[in-house]
Amino acid sequence: MGKVVSKKRLGRGVVWMEVEAGLVAGRAKPGQFVIVRVDEKGERVPLTVYRQNTEKGTVELVFQEVGKTTLKLSRLNVGDEILDLVGPLGKPFQEKLYGSVVVVGGGVGAAEAYPVAQALKKAGNHVTAILGARSADLLILEEEFRNLVDEVYIATDDGSRGRKGTVVDVLKDLIAQRVEINMVYAVGPAIMMKAVSEATKPYGVKTLVSLNPIMLDGTGMCGSCRVSVGGETKLTCVDGPEFDGHQVDFEQLMARQRMYLEAEKKALQRFLEESA
């Protein structure tokens, strides 16, 4: 399990990888993820399942090279093995008919938003996608979304593709134009999900966010992925990853995401020096 079948770059620093995962393929539902450990000394990190191929027994992972682990992963070649891959983890997204929904995917979050958008579409919703990135070369899956959903809006911070601004600016415009929105699903950087939740709150639009805290075992045992939702401590790996965005303590989530920042920087730097 874990052999890399194929690999390509979707954008700058964003990698798509198809890996053998016979036990997971065909079982992962939208919103679920796997945990991988690249090699013997490696840490355990959660990764989104973008798509899966039951017959081939593979899953497709999309991730951004942000630290040592994701760099090590992206440097695996076709035929190499990921040492451990376990899942599917997390509660699946419950598809249902809301009417008109907006799916917001920030950066690499678009890959996780894709299966959710697919499920929402299948359930008969009118699906609008808002995809955003810092710049055009970081934007992923635009074509795939255009082929899937009813409307696609693009925003980049530098205006190199689509509208200059953020996904939240687009969302605010839609709300201002009194476009009917019955549900918003957002996945991306915590700061983006926070802004989306703040934008929808005054209008009482149901907002689901898919959280991405630091995880370890992924089975509810260690408690590292805890997050406050409505004042209660929840474990993202088993109670989530999806929560009511209006109830999430994003400040705490962001602080906890930074917990190992110094160590992560050190590890990355050492890895880059060693592999230079």
Added chain:
Amino acid sequence: MPRRSPEERVKDFDEVALGFTEEQALREAERCLQCPNPTCVSGCPAQIDVKAFIAYIRKGDFEAAVRKIREKNSLPGVCGRVCPQETQCEAACILNRKGAAVNIGGLERFAADYALTRNLQVADRAEGNGLTVAVIGSGPSGLTVAGDLARLGYDVTVFEALHEYGGVLTYGIPEFRLPKRVVKAEIDSIARMGVRFQKDVIVGKTVTVEELFEEGFKAIFIGTGAGPPLFLNVPGENLNGVYTANEFLTRCNLMKAYLFDIYDTPIYVGGEVIVVGGGNVAVDAARVAMRAGGRRVTILYRRTREEMPARVEEVRNAEEEGVRFMFLTNPVKFTGHNGWVRCVECLKMRLGSPDESGRPRPIPVRGSNFAVNTDTVIIAIGRKPNPTVTQTTPRLKTLESGLIHTDSQGRTSIKEVWAGGDVVTGEATVISAIGAGKTAAESIHNYFTRILKRKGVKR
């Protein structure tokens, strides 16, 4: 038993207790009276024939001694190290009346290590009976079921959710108390009996109990242990630097975070460390913290030393290593700076009348609040039962607490599904999980023996 000096051992993760030499083991075994009606055996949840194995040690036949232990217990190297012998076999030793009991744990460990270091094949196996059993979880209860059933000729597959086998023996108990090579060797020894091991499989997620039956397993044992950590539910508990014992120990033991330069998993241990709790897990966490960078490590416990559930020997080890204790103290609030914990506000407690557990109830002393500065907090107040199997197995009857309901034989509400260990009893000891595994294995064997007999199948 010889131990390394506190000054030396606190600098690394190597084992604290060194174990008997052959000479010392022979001398200790000589002390055994070989009672005609040994009481020590009844004190052992695994029913090891203590008298017989010690007799072999006395004769110098160490291999026969391990063989004798292994008839009843597949994990002697583990049990010899982490069992609370002082409240079990050794408590029942007649020599207690004349001073000190025989160091049965030390002798068990000696025999196990003898086989381990020589890589002796000391487990026998009956002819295969063609019956397949799935064991969920590779902790002490699951390994025991696997070992016992393999010995009887069953075809056993063990499923493990993590990337290493051993459950709490691997992620929970630190290297200096239970070296991973010992756990691994005993698992290898079970594997040599024909037990198959499959890691990275979360039963309930990757595959369900129903699907295991569809795949052809005839019986299933659930030994998934304890799961989510309990929280104090006080303000500031999710600040950075506040760990659950589970996260702290898993990062260190399983992921080797204390070797961060070599391994990729980080951990942060500040100079001032507070550990909340009084059990073995709290003591383990405190001692790991001492070794992983803590300058001053303090255990806060809401009762007194007498009520601490941790093993006396390990409390003493911790104290020798410099761990401090604050008894009758309970945290009520954590405060921080820039998202990181900096201070614990505590309340003094006093002991009242006994509660459901039979121990005196800790009662807060009003207005006794005081603050302690800290950089790292580890919460070690217990865990809930693991819900991964129960949540996806609707037919499985559970108690309100989430524990799996079984009868005294480990039988669950589903025919041909057994369960045991922490997921049935709540958090307990390694040896009680082993005891539960033995009971379940026996029940599974009785069940199939009856069925085979009824069908007229001769074995």
